[in-house]
Amino acid sequence: MDAEAVVQKRNLQIVDDFLRRVGARTSPAASLEEDTFRMREGFQDFSIELVEKVNPERALNKLDGKPEHEISFFCSSIQRTELVGHFFYHGQEIPLHYTIVGSLILKREHRHFHVWEQPIKREHILAPLAFMDNADQLSSDFGAGLPVTLRDSGSSDLDYTQLRIAAANSARALRYECRQQVLAQWKEAEGSNARDLIVINDSLLRLPNKSLDRNMLGIVKSSYVPFRNRELLTHQLRLEEFQRGRVFRIELPEHPDERKYSWFLKLRSSAQAGPEFGLVRVETVADDDEDARRQADEFSHLMIGERFPVTFPARDWDKLIFPLKLCDQYLNSLVPSRQTVQAYFMHHAD
Amino acid sequence: MEDTRKTCKFPGYVNFDFGLIGKATSTKDNPNTAADFHFWISANVDTVELGNIVAATTEDGHVTFGFVTELRTLMDIDNFLSDYISHDFGDPSIVPPSDIAEMMVAKCNIIKSTTERVRPVGRAEVYFASEEGVAWALGMLDYAGAGRGVPIGVMENGDGSLIPIFLDEEFLVGPEGSHLNMSGISGLATKTSLVEFLLKSMMDMMTRSKHRRVAAVFFNVKGKDMLYLDKANPQYQETDPYTEKCRRMYDKLGVELVPFENVRIFAPYDRKYEGHTKSFRRDGKVEHFIWELGEIVADIPTLFDEESWDEGVEAVWVDVRDQIERQPLRSYDELLDYLNEERRVLGNANISHWHGHEKQVFYKAAKNLDSLPGLYDGLVCTGGVDEVDIPLNDLHNGSIFVIDIQSLNDRGQMMVFNKMMKRVYDILLDKNIKKDFDTVVFFVDELNKFAPRDPNVRAPIKQSLIEICARGRSLGISLFGVEQFMSQVDRQVVDNSSTIIYGRTGPAELMTAEYNWLDIDVRNRLTSIPRGTFLLKHAKFVQPIFCKFPYPTCVPGDQYEEEEGLAAKREAAAAFTFRRDA
Numbered sequence: 001m002d003a004e005a006v007v008q009k010r011n012l013q014i015v016d017d018f019l020r021r022v023g024a025r026t027s028p029a030a031s032l033e034e035d036t037f038r039m040r041e042g043f044q045d046f047s048i049e050l051v052e053k054v055n056p057e058r059a060l061n062k063l064d065g066k067p068e069h070e071i072s073f074f075c076s077s078i079q080r081t082e083l084v085g086h087f088f089y090h091g092q093e094i095p096l097h098y099t100i101v102g103s104l105i106l107k108r109e110h111r112h113f114h115v116w117e118q119p120i121k122r123e124h125i126l127a128p129l130a131f132m133d134n135a136d137q138l139s140s141d142f143g144a145g146l147p148v149t150l151r152d153s154g155s156s157d158l159d160y161t162q163l164r165i166a167a168a169n170s171a172r173a174l175r176y177e178c179r180q181q182v183l184a185q186w187k188e189a190e191g192s193n194a195r196d197l198i199v200i201n202d203s204l205l206r207l208p209n210k211s212l213d214r215n216m217l218g219i220v221k222s223s224y225v226p227f228r229n230r231e232l233l234t235h236q237l238r239l240e241e242f243q244r245g246r247v248f249r250i251e252l253p254e255h256p257d258e259r260k261y262s263w264f265l266k267l268r269s270s271a272q273a274g275p276e277f278g279l280v281r282v283e284t285v286a287d288d289d290e291d292a293r294r295q296a297d298e299f300s301h302l303m304i305g306e307r308f309p310v311t312f313p314a315r316d317w318d319k320l321i322f323p324l325k326l327c328d329q330y331l332n333s334l335v336p337s338r339q340t341v342q343a344y345f346m347h348h349a350d
Numbered sequence: 351m352e353d354t355r356k357t358c359k360f361p362g363y364v365n366f367d368f369g370l371i372g373k374a375t376s377t378k379d380n381p382n383t384a385a386d387f388h389f390w391i392s393a394n395v396d397t398v399e400l401g402n403i404v405a406a407t408t409e410d411g412h413v414t415f416g417f418v419t420e421l422r423t424l425m426d427i428d429n430f431l432s433d434y435i436s437h438d439f440g441d442p443s444i445v446p447p448s449d450i451a452e453m454m455v456a457k458c459n460i461i462k463s464t465t466e467r468v469r470p471v472g473r474a475e476v477y478f479a480s481e482e483g484v485a486w487a488l489g490m491l492d493y494a495g496a497g498r499g500v501p502i503g504v505m506e507n508g509d510g511s512l513i514p515i516f517l518d519e520e521f522l523v524g525p526e527g528s529h530l531n532m533s534g535i536s537g538l539a540t541k542t543s544l545v546e547f548l549l550k551s552m553m554d555m556m557t558r559s560k561h562r563r564v565a566a567v568f569f570n571v572k573g574k575d576m577l578y579l580d581k582a583n584p585q586y587q588e589t590d591p592y593t594e595k596c597r598r599m600y601d602k603l604g605v606e607l608v609p610f611e612n613v614r615i616f617a618p619y620d621r622k623y624e625g626h627t628k629s630f631r632r633d634g635k636v637e638h639f640i641w642e643l644g645e646i647v648a649d650i651p652t653l654f655d656e657e658s659w660d661e662g663v664e665a666v667w668v669d670v671r672d673q674i675e676r677q678p679l680r681s682y683d684e685l686l687d688y689l690n691e692e693r694r695v696l697g698n699a700n701i702s703h704w705h706g707h708e709k710q711v712f713y714k715a716a717k718n719l720d721s722l723p724g725l726y727d728g729l730v731c732t733g734g735v736d737e738v739d740i741p742l743n744d745l746h747n748g749s750i751f752v753i754d755i756q757s758l759n760d761r762g763q764m765m766v767f768n769k770m771m772k773r774v775y776d777i778l779l780d781k782n783i784k785k786d787f788d789t790v791v792f793f794v795d796e797l798n799k800f801a802p803r804d805p806n807v808r809a810p811i812k813q814s815l816i817e818i819c820a821r822g823r824s825l826g827i828s829l830f831g832v833e834q835f836m837s838q839v840d841r842q843v844v845d846n847s848s849t850i851i852y853g854r855t856g857p858a859e860l861m862t863a864e865y866n867w868l869d870i871d872v873r874n875r876l877t878s879i880p881r882g883t884f885l886l887k888h889a890k891f892v893q894p895i896f897c898k899f900p901y902p903t904c905v906p907g908d909q910y911e912e913e914e915g916l917a918a919k920r921e922a923a924a925a926f927t928f929r930r931d932a
Contacts, residue, residue, distance in 0.1 A: 309450055312432035313429070313432065326426070326448075
């Protein structure tokens, strides 16, 4: 057996040991929790403020002058949570999860890619510690030093479905931790070069502004966001190809200092496609509104350039740019397949 | 890599110094099997080629050797349409900001593994095999170490190393196996040059090792191919890189870069030319031969086509042979006189039959026999020329007889070839004949003429060739046969050859069954391999390998120019001495 397989088997063995220790039965689910409980961007009460009154209605595939920036880095993250076992607590079924999270930055030089520094990958057992009799001892026994560590899935509600959703949310928080760590490393090492941009495959809203910079762009592929006052954005679905929407500020009322700027951008269009085809939302931080407007034009232009090569036939190829697809491929190559994990715990089922 | 070097149980078999060249991988669509494995090639390595021999090192310290039979480039593109779209819907001048990820995957046929367990390669680090590793994998260490290795060329691996390749003497000239067959299109100076090089290396090696005592009989069937074995190759006065490389090959293979010694050349008698030889070589080196009736009488029917020598003529010939013995008729001139006398007697209108045969049939037979000295000018003694035989009894260890039969038509060539073969056969079988050799190598080009696969083509010596290919290895006869198209040579002749060499081959020929066993990329490679390169299949090798060989030590016949005056005479003489079947 090769080294990677040995490591993976050992990691799964740790999860199995944990299940035995708490008297759980192995009961792997057929699908990932992220697929079962698909989560949108969140349900926080974001509010938006328009920076521009009208859409610029200008095709940004061409720009006056040469761009000041160059997209050289791409960041993406992975989160995979699997329900692997259950135990009884006061007659109630308690789910136990195994999650793998990770984050990676690819650097592009002369049109070719290589991994920037080391990708981060973490493996955890997610369990609701509030319902475990010997939580402290377990946390100690399955804590630092092991390649798979125990983390609290964080729910105090004995509702079965809520326990599973809580586990998926915990995994997401762990993914954000990884992402924040890798971006902090990048900012420390490369961020001072303001010319190089990094494109991050997710929203920046949950990242504190102190960990961000003007050369960091978040790309969000879902156009629906439960903004409190989203009626201000009614025209976003009618953008023409290569146009961007109005720049707006987003902030959480409780964190007004964590303001980000955002705008919609139509990467490509098709007569046969729906209005969301090719529509992405870009997020960044800027010094002020004027700075944000200037960035919006240039960054949109650069992002439009990234529409080639296409990632067809990926499910969301109209929005997925090629470098981010590469990031995801790399991250997926680091983790065992869902079938492998499922087969392992099926095999070890009592 | 250092860890692998330490844990590897056979570090000498692996070129660790060159570094890792890839990693073995197995996928759902392309799983590794016990017979082959795949590896992706490191982005920094651009020297892996079809035909390289690599070493896959596994965690248990064992090494599996593979022959690269397929190289594929994969791009991260699902279909042509997406790439078309990626270029802004078909604009090839578009340069997208990202280059599509591209990788190269190699498929290897497994040659041998240091573990005796037969199972697929899993995850493994892949390196180029070292010289020692290649020698072990091909089984050469055993016989080359025992002094039985006959150098045939070098394998140039992707790490730039020139690895000497040896044939096992016991499978080249017997007794375990024997015979060599070589095919490939003409005009690339590969087939003849390789035979010249192999003969040289074989003679050198056998003279040194004293295991075997070998003599050679070569037939020059076209042009000047084999006529100058004793002349040094002037190419070695050059200092260009390839010639230097050839010198290195000689050093590596331990073959002396000097032309052949002990070469004698024979050609049919030429009554017009003062040197009396029907040969393009006119420097006095060639000796002539010509045979009297007694020597050729048994072969006479084979010298005519079926139309000229039908059943009626054959029946007459039985009675003529009877008269040859009864009279007796000792020379062809006497036979012609006898036939003339019989014709004169038959001129009487009252006589309708000769010895029970219709007069007309006799006339036809007599006409054939009349024409024979003209058809085979130089082969049959007439006009008072004395018989001179090829002195096969002078063959000795290390000697080479070249018999130049290019001036004869196909049937004449076959007769000479068959006669020499039978005589050598007899010499080897007869323990009363003193001889200092135990093996004779026969070389003949255009083997498809002598042993055609098509059963409808008349080939009087095909059966004896099949017999020799089947039994020759135990008697000490080894046939080195060459042809353009292997598919046109009798299957038994090819199948009995322990060594098969493929030179550049046309695509139509490669579609025949003879080449089906080769992997498709290897087969396609044969359509374009350069001069001096060939694919070698040897009884001791599990997989075929691509080899290179140096310029031969002797001058290639078609490149040799004799003195100006002699050359002019040769051209003038060629006009009437060069007669071939239409």
